[in-house]
Amino acid sequence: MKNIRSEIVGCGSYLPERIVSNEELAKRIDTTDEWITSRSGIRQRHIAAEGEFTSDLALNAAQKAVQHADIDPAEIDLLIVATTTPDNTFPATATKVQSRIGMANGAAFDVQAVCSGFIYGLAVADNFIKCGQTKTALVIGAETFSRILDWEDRTTCVLFGDGAGAVVLKGRGEDDDEQPGGNGSGHNIGRGILSTHIHSDGNLYGLLYVDGGPSTTQTVGHVRMNGREVFRHAVNNLAAVVDEALDANGLARSDIDWLVPHQANKRIIDSTAKKLDMPAERVVLTVETHANTSAASIPLALDTAVKDGRVKRGDLLLLEAMGGGLTWGASLVRW
16 A cells, blocks of 8 residues: 555635825834834735634635646535634634535634644644545635734734634645756655644743733733744744754755745744744745745745745655744645
């Protein structure tokens, strides 16, 4: 029996129509374009319209990913939505998407790991495929993060935006159609998800959280963050999990063609890339126009780089993220 590997066969993304610039925010709160840009690299963000929900964003991204993969939605037998901002406390937002996209069989559920959510969802789907329980999976990161922001807190509200990204995974034999590619000595490894690595440390819960919830305050609450400490842990944890992924596959940092990081903050991304000796031209950066879209940021950035032609078949991609919990993770993917 062949070993099975998950292959990303399609991707898609969606951003709400409304764009809010730094200049517009400066008219509402005590901030400036220069202050926001210098600290985060963000110049604008997309904000969901009234009546536009996380499930709507997720569905749009999913439909584009399914179209890109050229599959029938009825083939999907696992659907995962990574989100911190579900439509309702229950049922899962994924079940709404399941109904609307035309998925006939299998299971749909949400995962919650905040900004690391897409990596967690990818890890779950990858393992379902590798153990033979799933043939075709749809993994979506979708957020309406603007709905949990304190618009009086200039240290957090300027950092986030709304959006969704999705990928379609299919199982394939590890020996099927393997092609060398990329620019490194380790690039004779076959296509697909080579490995996923996820971590959390609940002792750091208080560094990034929302001060509400149905079991505590029965209110949604707002984002609260100790930015300095989150920055410090992000750079160290992300560099460590990247090396963990490379070591697991016998690869070196120089083998990576593209770093596709969670788009939290340009300073975090730059510091992580520097620690990994990654040149800036090999880092996919969308934070300037998307801001931090939490679980949606990696698939949004991936779709951008695939559709503009930067990512090519055979390239080695390193996806990484850190979020509240604290949670963090990485996935090594041969495109």
